[in-house]
Every structure is written in C-alpha cells, then in structure tokens.
Amino acid sequence: MHHDRSPSMARLAAASLAGTAIEFYDFFVYGTAAALVLGPLFFPTFSPLAGTLAAFGTFAVGFVARPLGSMLFGPIGDRYGRRPVLIASLLLTGLATVAVGFVPAYGTIGIAAPVLLLVLRFLQGLGLGGEWGGAVLLTAEHAPPERRGLWSGFPQVGPAIGFLLANGTMLALSAALDEGEFRSWGWRVPFWGAGLLAGAGLLLRTRLTETPRFRELAERDERAAAPLAEVVRGHWRLVLLTAGGLAVGYAVFYTVTTWSLAYGTERLGVARTTLLGCVMAAVAVKGVLTPLAAHLGDRFGRRPLCLAGCVATVVWMFPLIALLRTGEPPLMFLGFLGALLAFITMFAVTSAYLPELFEARVRCTGAALGYNLGGVLGGALTPIVATALSHGDGPPWGVAAYLTAVALLSLGCFALLPETRPTADRPEDGRSAVRPLEAGEAAV
Known part of the structure; x- marks a missing residue:
C-alpha cells in the first residue's frame, strides 16, 4: 500500500523537518532573549x-499554551486532515514571533510591554502545540511500517536546527554590536527574521498531499466526531503516561539550553559567547545523531x-552539574553532550511511538x-525551579536531584506503556498493543 509513496518520503521528511x-526557531529565539535581555528591558522594576x-x-x-494548541489544532487534524494543521500552525507561530520584535520596551509603554509579550508568547505556544502533531503524522502516516521510526525521526531534527539558527543569529548580533545597540534593537532582528522563514515554510507546505491513513479514514467515514472528547474519555490514561514519560526529556533539554545559560553567565561569570558555543x-x-537513534527504534523497539534514555539521565545529572561548575569549555561541552544524548535516545523515537500508541481516528489530538x-x-x-534551586x-x-527525580517519574511512566513497533504478530498500525490500556472505551 505504501510503496508507491516511498519515493517522495525524502520530500515529505524535508517539509516536516523545515x-x-x-x-x-521561533520558540527558542524567545528563550535565548529571555535568558539574555528580556528581564531588564521588560521587567526593569524587578531585582536581577x-x-x-x-x-x-x-x-x-x-x-x-502548547497543550491548548493541541486541543485546538489536534481535532482539526483528526476531522479535516493533517495538512490544514501544518499550514495554520506555521502561520500563527510565525506572525506572533515577528510581532515580538515590534513590542516597545517597558521604558516606552510601561506595563503594556510585558503584557503584550505574554500574549504573543501565548500565541507562539498555541501554534507550536499544533505543529508537532501535524509534522510527525505527515511522515509517520506516509512511511513504510518497517522504516517508520527512521522517517518520523526527521521532524525531531528540526528543534536542533531551529536552536542553532536562533542562537547563531543572536550570537552573531551580540558579537557584532555593542551592548547598547544589542539591547536597543539588535535582539529584535532574529524575531523579524522569523517572517522570512515562515514564508519559506509555507511555500513548502502548501505543496504537500494529505496522508494515506487520513484519506482512508475519510473515505470510510471513520473520522471521530469529537476527537478531543474521545481522547479524554477513552485514552486519558495513555495521554497522562506519555506526558509523564516525556517530561524528563523537556526538563533536560531546557536545563541545558536555557537555565545553564543564565546560571553560567550570572553565577559563574562565564562569557555568554563561550557558554552558547558549548551548548550549540x-x-x-x-541533531546529527537523531536519525541514528530513530533508526535504532526501528531495530530494537520504541520502549527500550x-x-x-531515562536511565542515562539518572546516571548523568550529577556529573552534568559538576562539569558545568568547572567553567571549562571542553568539560562544560562534555556535560551538555551527555545530557542531550540521553535526551535524544528518547525523543528520536517519540515521533513514531506516540502516533502508534493512539488509534488513527484520534491520533492527531x-x-x-x-x-x-x-x-x-x-x-x-x-x-524556574532550577533558578530557584x-x-x-x-x-x-538541588538541580541535579530535581532532574533525577523527574527522570525516575518518566522511567515509571514508560515502564507502564506497551511496545508498538510493527512486527509479524502486531500489524502495521501497532494498535493491538494499546488495546489493554483502553478498557474504558467499551463502557462508553
């Protein structure tokens, strides 16, 4: 069924990755600006x-805002197709990001400045909440089952590219401009650049075809009438377990890419460029190793x-803090790399794992x-927790202890989830594995 579609997999993977x-990029450019300049510019009455x-x-x-985005865009994806979600979410995030670049600082418009910032950040999150589901389903539902992990891994390379683009731009600007110029207008340039990127992304996405799995659902009229209600009613346990499982990946990633920047510059006195260089x-x-980890998911299964990844995180969090504290670039790089490799071991396979856990009619949501x-x-x-600790x-x-605790929680959640990799006794959709989790469905 899929083989006639396989040749275009590279184009699909490129579109979802882009x-x-x-x-x-839009999301991270904000995170970097938050660590570097937004505090004094938008909250000047606060202590540092x-x-x-x-x-x-x-x-x-x-x-x-991201789960709210899933609630808004997910049902659209399940009712009307994966493609509209990809276009709408990209537009929303892109426009909100460009707008951040135009918000005057607190000194100009007072309290309206942080309020506008909050609203735009909320809209960014709303768009991103729709983006991920659409992008991974585009590849997961087109890919041949035995390579689904590999092809679905490509959207997961996107965050690495977005991060490097966002921080590379910020780094170049902070190197080229003096502190005053960077604070007055330099930090805004990457936000304006988001407009060009969004335009390019839309060009790519408007040419995409709908996924075969969704077309099949539509032809047979098997689409969910109220996808969100169906997910909450029949799949709530699955949603909570996947959320708990993935929590550690996010915690590790943002500890490395956001908190460590603030901590290293403010507390250890490491130059911003040095730290950013190590993280980047x-x-x-x-990013380079993501497809390899995704491919391993096709060989050995998603759950293992x-x-x-959870076990590696438990082992590595105290060494990460010790290496960061040295302030030595090679050692800090080593600390960050160990943490991100633990992270990608999990996150490279989630884009195949999550769609396989949910049945097709409510998969996007x-x-x-x-x-x-x-x-x-x-x-x-x-x-926030790490800054306070x-x-x-x-x-x-305390930060290492907190991350270790999150890793143990995630380990428990993954232990309760089934394996879904398609095998001879588990058909292409991998769904029979999930059935035991959905006992509540029969009662509905």
Missing part, C-alpha cells in the same frame, strides 16, 4: 534574579530506547496532547 525547524524569573515566566507561558556544539552533535503536556511538566517549570553559593546539587 516546518519544525522554523517553529522551534526576579527579572530573570519573570522573563522565564513569560517563557513558561509558551509551554502552557552539543546541540549540533545531538525510552527506558534507556492524542499524540499532540501527550507530547505537549509533557512540555508543561518538564519544560515550563524547569528553568541554584541561588546559594555552593554547587546547585
């Missing part, structure tokens, strides 16, 4: 620590890789909801 790269916490608070709003090098390696709730649990709170003079062991 989209996630652009959307995550409170200003950083407030800037990370606006950062967190983007995460809270680690993210680049992670998720469990391995269920997979996106689990993925983005994990973001709230792990991503939204982590920079690292205010003393000694090494921030």
Whole structure:
C-alpha cells in the first residue's frame, strides 16, 4: 500500500523537518532573549534574579499554551486532515514571533510591554502545540511500517536546527554590536527574521498531499466526531503516561539550553559567547545523531530506547552539574553532550511511538496532547525551579536531584506503556498493543 509513496518520503521528511525547524526557531529565539535581555528591558522594576524569573515566566507561558494548541489544532487534524494543521500552525507561530520584535520596551509603554509579550508568547505556544502533531503524522502516516521510526525521526531534527539558527543569529548580533545597540534593537532582528522563514515554510507546505491513513479514514467515514472528547474519555490514561514519560526529556533539554545559560553567565561569570558555543556544539552533535537513534527504534523497539534514555539521565545529572561548575569549555561541552544524548535516545523515537500508541481516528489530538503536556511538566517549570534551586553559593546539587527525580517519574511512566513497533504478530498500525490500556472505551 505504501510503496508507491516511498519515493517522495525524502520530500515529505524535508517539509516536516523545515516546518519544525522554523517553529522551534521561533520558540527558542524567545528563550535565548529571555535568558539574555528580556528581564531588564521588560521587567526593569524587578531585582536581577526576579527579572530573570519573570522573563522565564513569560517563557513558561509558551509551554502552557502548547497543550491548548493541541486541543485546538489536534481535532482539526483528526476531522479535516493533517495538512490544514501544518499550514495554520506555521502561520500563527510565525506572525506572533515577528510581532515580538515590534513590542516597545517597558521604558516606552510601561506595563503594556510585558503584557503584550505574554500574549504573543501565548500565541507562539498555541501554534507550536499544533505543529508537532501535524509534522510527525505527515511522515509517520506516509512511511513504510518497517522504516517508520527512521522517517518520523526527521521532524525531531528540526528543534536542533531551529536552536542553532536562533542562537547563531543572536550570537552573531551580540558579537557584532555593542551592548547598547544589542539591547536597543539588535535582539529584535532574529524575531523579524522569523517572517522570512515562515514564508519559506509555507511555500513548502502548501505543496504537500494529505496522508494515506487520513484519506482512508475519510473515505470510510471513520473520522471521530469529537476527537478531543474521545481522547479524554477513552485514552486519558495513555495521554497522562506519555506526558509523564516525556517530561524528563523537556526538563533536560531546557536545563541545558536555557537555565545553564543564565546560571553560567550570572553565577559563574562565564562569557555568554563561550557558554552558547558549548551548548550549540552539543546541540549540533545531538541533531546529527537523531536519525541514528530513530533508526535504532526501528531495530530494537520504541520502549527500550525510552527506558534507556531515562536511565542515562539518572546516571548523568550529577556529573552534568559538576562539569558545568568547572567553567571549562571542553568539560562544560562534555556535560551538555551527555545530557542531550540521553535526551535524544528518547525523543528520536517519540515521533513514531506516540502516533502508534493512539488509534488513527484520534491520533492527531492524542499524540499532540501527550507530547505537549509533557512540555508543561518538564519544560515550563524547569528553568524556574532550577533558578530557584541554584541561588546559594555552593554547587546547585538541588538541580541535579530535581532532574533525577523527574527522570525516575518518566522511567515509571514508560515502564507502564506497551511496545508498538510493527512486527509479524502486531500489524502495521501497532494498535493491538494499546488495546489493554483502553478498557474504558467499551463502557462508553
């Protein structure tokens, strides 16, 4: 059934990767700005620590909005197709990001400045909440079953590219401009650049075809009438387990890419460019290795890789803090790399795993909801909790303990989930594996 579609897999993978790269660029450019300049510009009446916490608070709003985006866009994807979701989510995130670049600072318009920032950050998160589900289903539902992990892994390379683009632009600008110029207008340029990227992404996406699985559902009239209600009623346990499982990945990623930047520059006195360089090098390696980890998911199954990633995180969090504390670039790089490799062991396979866990009629809603709730649990709170835990003079062991605890929670959640990799006794959709989890369905 799929073989006539396989030749275009490369084009599909490119389109989904481009989209996630652009959307995550938008999301990360904000995170970097929050760590570097948003505190003093938009919350000048706060102390430096409170200003950083407030800037990370606006950062967190983007995460809270993401599951709401899944609730908004997921049902559209399940009712009307995966393609409309890809276009609408990209437009929303792109426009909100460009608008951030135009918000005047607190000194100009007072309290309206942080309020506008919050609203736009919320809209960014809303768009990103729709993006991921659409992008992974585009590849997962087109791919031949035995290579689904590999092809679905490509959208997961997008965040690494988005991160490198966002931070590379910020780095170049902060190197080229003096502090005054960077603070007055330099930091805004990457936000304006998002407009060009969104335009390019839309060009790619308008040419895409709908997935075979969705067309099949539409032809047989098997689409869910109320996908969100169906997910909440019949699949709530699955949503909570996937969210809990993915929480550690988000916690680790944002500890490395957001909190460590703020901590290293403010507390350890490491130059911003040095730290960003170490983080970016680690993210680049992670991006390159993502398809390999995704391919391993096709060989050994999704669940074993998720469990391995959790165990690796438990082992590595205290060494990560010790290596960061040295302030030595090669050692900090090593700390970041170890953490991100543990992260990608899990996250490379989630784009095949989550769609396989949910049945096709509610897949766009269920997979996106689990993925983005994990973001709230792990991503939204982590920079805030970590900043609060690292205010003393000694090494921030509290941060390592917190991350280890999250990793153990995620390990427990993955242990309760079934394996879904298609095999001879588990048909192409991998769905029979999930049936035991949905006992509530029969009663509905």
